[in-house]
Amino acid sequence: xxxxxxxxxxxxxxxxxxxxxxxxxxxxxxxxxxxxxxxxxxxxxxxxxxxxxxxxxxxxxxxxxxxxxxxxxxxxxxxxxxxxxxxxxxxxxxxxxxxxxxxxxxxxxxxxxxxxxxxxxxxxxxxxxxxxxxxxxxxxxxxxxxxxxxxxxxxxxxxxxxxxxxxxxxxxxxxxxxxxxxxxxxxxxxxxxxxxxxxxxxxxxxxxxxxxxxxxxxxxxxxxxxxxxxxxxxxxxxxxxxxxxxxxxxxxxxxxxxxxxxxxxxxxxxxxxxxxxxxxxxxxxxxxxxxxxxxxxxxxxxxxxxxxxxxxxxxxxxxxxxxxxxxxxxxxxxxxxxxxxxxxxxxxxxxxxxxxxxxxxxxxxxxxxxxxxxxxxxxxxxxxxxxxxxxxxxxxxxxxxxxxxxxxxxxxxxxxxxxxxxxxxxxxx
Numbered sequence: 240x241x242x243x244x245x246x247x248x249x250x251x252x253x254x255x256x257x258x259x260x261x262x263x264x265x266x267x268x269x270x271x272x273x274x275x276x277x278x279x280x281x282x283x284x285x286x287x288x289x290x291x292x293x294x295x296x297x298x299x300x301x302x303x304x305x306x307x308x309x310x311x312x313x314x315x316x317x318x319x320x321x322x323x324x325x326x327x328x329x330x331x332x333x334x335x336x337x338x339x340x341x342x343x344x345x346x347x348x349x350x351x352x353x354x355x356x357x358x359x360x361x362x363x364x365x366x367x368x369x370x371x372x373x374x375x376x377x378x379x380x381x382x383x384x385x386x387x388x389x390x391x392x393x394x395x396x397x398x399x400x401x402x403x404x405x406x407x408x409x410x411x412x413x414x415x416x417x418x419x420x421x422x423x424x425x426x427x428x429x430x431x432x433x434x435x436x437x438x439x440x441x442x443x444x445x446x447x448x449x450x451x452x453x454x455x456x457x458x459x460x461x462x463x464x465x466x467x468x469x470x471x472x473x474x475x476x477x478x479x480x481x482x483x484x485x486x487x488x489x490x491x492x493x494x495x496x497x498x499x500x501x502x503x504x505x506x507x508x509x510x511x512x513x514x515x516x517x518x519x520x521x522x523x524x525x526x527x528x529x530x531x532x533x534x535x536x537x538x539x540x541x542x543x544x545x546x547x548x549x550x551x552x553x554x555x556x557x558x559x560x561x562x563x564x565x566x567x568x569x570x571x572x573x574x575x576x577x578x579x580x581x582x583x584x585x586x587x588x589x590x591x592x593x594x595x596x597x598x599x600x601x602x603x604x605x606x607x608x609x610x611x612x613x614x615x616x617x618x619x620x621x622x623x624x625x626x627x628x629x630x631x632x633x634x635x636x637x638x639x640x641x642x643x644x645x646x647x648x649x650x651x652x653x654x655x656x657x658x659x660x661x662x663x664x665x666x667x668x
Contacts, residue, residue, distance in 0.1 A: 303549040352408035353429040372417040381495035391489040415442035457615040470633030476500040510609030513544035544606030556604035
């Protein structure tokens with residue numbers, strides 16, 4: 240069978256170039272335009288890379304129109320129902336679900352790496368007492384390469400694997416320490432007899448004078464959030480990790496770059512914005528007024544946590560997490576009950592309103608995850624940190640895949656220059 244090609248013709252000069260069509264397992268094909276500039280003298284112009292594939296990847300597949308999300312071919316609905324977060328981590332890293340023996344070995348490795356170097360913990364004292372936990376995360380994760388430089392040879396597959404294990408295992412400890420430092424409480428060491436999520440919650444909430452035991456429903460809800468956020472194809476932060484690592488940067492530095500990208504409110508801060516919106520609405524009786532404002536194109540107010548840039552029919556993650564949100568709110572006795580009442584009423588009103596139905600503005604995963612995190616006691620400034628903890632495995636899996644891709648080169652996007660043409664300095668005659 241002849242190779243599929245697309246002929247691109249410059250009508251001005253009459254020159255043509257044949258561009259191969261690149262097919263994936265699923266989804267739309269791409270056009271390989273690498274020879275376009277050489278043959279015709281043109282670059283492509285694609286702001287925000289919305290129509291450009293920067294790589295080939297076998298990790299995650301999204302069909303936004305159909306509301307499909309697959310990790311290594313497995314539907315997210317099945318993984319959320321049957322797998323733990325660490326099983327999903329193994330799947331994303333190695334491409335297959337683990338056997339019982341492989342899972343036991345993987346869990347043992349992760350447990351062995353949960354503690355962080357004591358010198359790294361002293362690093363926290365360099366931050367202001369009121370530093371945002373995400374600011375601390377960027378600095379501390381970047382500093383990992385100064386403490387674990389024995390696994391930063393990116394040409395060595397074993398070094399890459401050790402770095403991956405360390406990042407997955409230490410991220411909950413670093414996240415919890417970031418929170419503890421920001422509120423002036425002592426760090427809590429991890430315990431090897433606890434599960435991944437339960438261990439993190441203990442490090443977050445325990446103090447030396449009072450041991451903490453997480454509510455089983457809260458542990459299950461947080462684990463579900465981690466699974467649903469583990470990877471999401473070539474989003475801003477994942478693309479940042481790939482671009483940073485394309486220069487040969489070590490994985491700790493590359494993941495720190497990803498954390499910085501995730502910190503942006505348009506990316507990782509959406510679930511925090513949901514809670515702030517609900518706090519602004521305050522009373523379910525005020526919902527009609529805010530719905531009216533959301534419809535007014537002259538009013539800057541927007542319903543946060545509704546709609547999605549990629550998913551056009553529904554967010555499959557939101558469908559999964561919605562019931563967990565309901566179950567958790569029924570079971571937990573919380574002082575934030577009025578806020579959750581507002582959230583559920585807003586969801587009901589928006590889903591029945593033709594304006595939102597026609598524009599496919601349905602509650603997305605950020606809407607429900609924000610409510611869940613608030614319900615289990617996670618403070619607002621830690622919401623994006625939880626996202627960071629979940630997405631670490633996706634970043635490092637994408638990084639490992641990139642390291643084995645022979646087609647990858649250092650990232651170097653081009654531009655359309657719109658500045659001054661060449662001109663002389665005033666001192667030149």
